[in-house]
Amino acid sequence: MSTANVAQGAGRMPRQIPYIIGNEACERFSFYGMRNILIPFLISSVLLAYLPDGPEREGAAKDIFHTFVIGVYFFPLLGGWLSDRFFGKYNTVLWFSLVYCAGHACLAMFEDSRTGFYTGLFLIALGSGGIKPLVVSFCGDQFDQSNKDKAKLVFDAFYWIINFGSFFASLLAPLLLRNYGPSVAFGVPGVLMFIATFVFWLGRRKYVNVPPSGADPDSFLSVVRTALRERREGQGNLGSLVANAGIALAVLMLASWALAAVGVPLPWPDAFGFVITACLALGVLIAAGGWGASLQLERARGRHPDAAVDGVRAVLRILIVFALVTPFWSLFDQKASTWIIQGNAMLIPHDQWWWPSWLVKEPAQMQALNPLLVMLLIPFNNLVLYPALRRMGFQVTALRRMGWGIAFSGVAWIAAGVLQLWIDGGSEVSLAWQGLPYLLLTFGEVLVSATALEFAYSQAPHAMKGVIMAFWYLTSTFGSLWVLLTNAGVRNDAVTAAIASSGLSENAFLMFFFAAFAFVAAAAFAAYARRYPMQDNYRAASGAGA
Secondary structure (H helix, E strand, O other), X not given: OOOXXXXXXXXXXXXXXXXXXXXXHHHHHHHHHHHOOXXXXXXXXXXHOOOOOOHHHHHHHHHHHHHXXXXXXXXXXXXXXXXXXXXXXHHHHHHHHHHHHHHHHHHHHOOOOHHHHHXXXXXXXXXXXXXXXXXXXXXXXXXXXXXXXXXXXXXXXXXXXXXXXXXXXXXXXXXXXXXXXXXXXXXXXXXHHHHHHHHHHHOOOOOOOXXXXXXXXXXXXXXXXXXXXXXXXXXXXXXXXXXXXXXXXXXXXXXXXXXXXXXXXXXXXXXXXXHHHHHHHHHHHHHHHHHHHHHOHHHHEOOEOHHHHHHHXXXXXXXXXXXXXXXXXXXXXXXXXXXXXXXXXXXXXOOOOOOOOOOOXXXXXXXXXXXHHHHHHHHHHXXXXXXXXXXXXXXXXXXXXXXXXXXXXXXXXXHHHHHHHHHHOOXXXXXXXXXXXXXXXXXXXXXXXXXXXXXXXXXXXXXXXXXXHHHHHHHHHHHHHHHHHHHHHOOOHHHHHHHHXXXXXXXXXXXXXHHHHHXXXXXXXXXXXXXXXXXXXXXXXXXXXX
């Protein structure tokens, strides 16, 4: 395995790229294959047989699903840290991939065991999350100045492969579950993940391996620590007080959960388990630490280079943007939970000539619309919509696209809510109608997700781009946290009575609630975007200034 340069002709595509692309294709099929059948399996499995059929079991299945999603998007912090500090990208990806394979094996073997199955979900969250921040950047490491023009082709192929794998996994996995049972339905994605790991390993002697950077004295956390600890004559320490208050509150939350768990009577909600409590504590730490650091960040100058201090300031601004995006993910990820549950109550139009009855037999397969629409909408937006808006005099900035994307997700949930009202009224509603909310939600996804990475890249200095990616993945973690908090809230008798008094079913009420949540977030996003100081941190072109 090469640790320096790989022999390759100038300007040629690196020979090792097919191994990385092949790995990504199989891994994405494996992930979406198991993820997209998780809710249908849980609702019908013996794992939740202790709950009655209906809303209780569906609610428990949603809790498990979104807890899993929280883990998937939390563990990139661990994978990125281990890679950068100790092991490098190749070793970290390989080892986490083996953990990933073990998780799939647990799902296939322990369909009747809660301990075994939930262990599998944990291992998949750990493995998938651990490699998530590394594969794309490892791919980028294979290019140099002689062939960097080929990198865009490969990154485009990456995005296409992700949606290609998701599309076929979404179509085929529900059929495997329907026709062959959970062992095969979860086993096939496991086989694909093993193939993904094997393909990645085959390229081991061809890869360029950038060694781990080790401890960085001017990292994001180092600068923040210096800013909070530095004392100045005649100046207060409000920032330190804010950060310490956040630490104290986070510790109090975790202690309250722990004491309540062992029977000590405390005013901590019973529905707030460890995952909700830990995520709330993490959110408090990030918010209070970021706010405190921003109040006295200038104190880090002199102890750290100006570029590092300015980079931290840029990251803290971007974090506010990311925080306002988290409601979008709370709506988006429910297409694999709430919308599947809604689809189960709809009529599949097998009697219509235009419906592909030979292929689409389960409501969960509607998720395949999302990657299919992504592959269609991205070129449509770039080639048709955005140029047309520019000709009409509208500036299609990154922040405007993201704000409108959040709003479109709210419109999608209004459409889903109207469908739920028809179902609740006793109408037979065709599953085909779910295509409308899927179209609106996917349009919002393209505006938010594809744009956010472009925005963050342009705003963050080069040394802070890894930190930004870690925080970007956390937006999905906190998006699922809002779902868990909402699910916990509707188990409260007072909330249940309020929903009943509205005349809406619980499902319809929550759909309109999440739509309103998105609209409030979009309005807050627009207000912040108006005063956001845009930066331009792209690298200067070669020879600039010569």
